[in-house]
Amino acid sequence: DAGVIQSPRHEVTEMGQEVTLRCKPISGHNSLFWYRQTMMRGLELLIYFNNNVPIDDSGMPEDRFSAKMPNASFSTLKIQPSEPRDSAVYFCASSLPQGANEQYFGPGTRLTVT
Amino acid sequence: SQELEQSPQSLIVQEGKNLTINCTSSKTLYGLYWYKQKYGEGLIFLMMLQKGGEEKSHEKITAKLDEKKQQSSLHITASQPSHAGIYLCGADHTGNQFYFGTGTSLTVIP
Numbered sequence: 001d002a003g004v005i006q007s008p009r010h011e012v013t014e015m016g017q018e019v020t021l022r023c024k025p026i027s028g029h030n031s032l033f034w035y036r037q038t039m040m041r042g043l044e045l046l047i048y049f050n051n052n053v054p055i056d057d058s059g060m061p062e063d064r065f066s067a068k069m070p071n072a073s074f075s076t077l078k079i080q081p082s083e084p085r086d087s088a089v090y091f092c093a094s095s096l097p098q099g100a101n102e103q104y105f106g107p108g109t110r111l112t113v114t
Numbered sequence: 115s116q117e118l119e120q121s122p123q124s125l126i127v128q129e130g131k132n133l134t135i136n137c138t139s140s141k142t143l144y145g146l147y148w149y150k151q152k153y154g155e156g157l158i159f160l161m162m163l164q165k166g167g168e169e170k171s172h173e174k175i176t177a178k179l180d181e182k183k184q185q186s187s188l189h190i191t192a193s194q195p196s197h198a199g200i201y202l203c204g205a206d207h208t209g210n211q212f213y214f215g216t217g218t219s220l221t222v223i224p
Contacts, residue, residue, distance in 0.1 A: 004156075033212070043157075043202065043214040091156055102147055103204075103212075105156035 002026075004106035006092050012112045018080040021109045024073055025094030033103060034067055034077050035091040043091075049075065050097070082113045117141070118205055118215035126221045127193050135188045135218045137203035145206040146186045148177050151217075152199045160188075160201075190220075198222045 005024040013019055025032050033048040047057040052069045060067070064083070069075040079086055089110050093103040119138045127133050137146065145164050149157040161170045163179035163186060170177055174191045190197055203215040 035214075042216045045212055045214075048212070093157075102159040102162050103157075104159065105149075107156045108154075110154075 004092055004094050004104055006090075006106035006109050008109060009107060010110045010112075012114065013082055014114055015083055016081045017113075018078065019082045019086075019111060019113075021077040021090050021092075021111070023075045023077070023092030023106060025075070025092070026104055027073070029094035029096055029104070030072065031095045031097060031101075031103075032069060032075050033093040033095075034075070035093065036088045037091060037108070038088045046077070079111075082111075084113045087111055087113050117213040118203055120201075120203060120215035120218050122218060123216065124219040124221075126223065129194060129222055129224050130192055133190050133193055133220070135201050135220075137186045137188070137205075137215050139184050139205055141184070143179070143183045143186075143205045146177075146179050146183075147204040147206075148186070148188050149202045149204060149214075150199050151202060157202065193220075193222045195222045195224050 004026055007022045030051050034046040035043050036046055037043045044059055046059045047067045048055055049069045065079055067077045089108045091105050091108045093105045095101045095103045121136045125133055147162050148160040150160055151157045161177045163177060166181040166183045168179045176189045179186045198220055200217045200219050202217045206212050
């Protein structure tokens, strides 16, 4: 099993540009989570999906952030326009049905907005 | 997250020493998860606890969940440099919301 796959691993962009982060969950997992990790705020849940449907997006910072899951094997997190304060490591994780199953994390995307 | 408080924030121990990391919640937990993270990498699942009083072990790491299901401890026996990293507890409060603690940075000096 390849595990959770994220791309790109590193992204450097200028303020105002659009950024798209990608995630491929583990096959058979029907819950997918997007997290953001910073030194100041630690690991924060942004949004999660069950069976491709967004369940809780209360962690999404603002309208500049959007996430989609068009099918069971792919999800994107988009930031438009990006700002320097968006610089962080973004993790995607997947699990079997939410509630009693551990989450498997991808390697993360390190985003730097200059 | 303020939902989960971890202590200590950082820990430096000599190789071979035992150590304990605590995770406390103000709410009853449906599930408590322990993860380990190495710098620049994703989180690796260690253990999950669900029942009050439950205790699980994996190699030299033992985790416990108290009877009220509001506090968990992670204990490492005879620490090794390979144990170094950031330990995070994660909790499921309602079955639909998941939070992580602030993390504990562990350094093991050979």
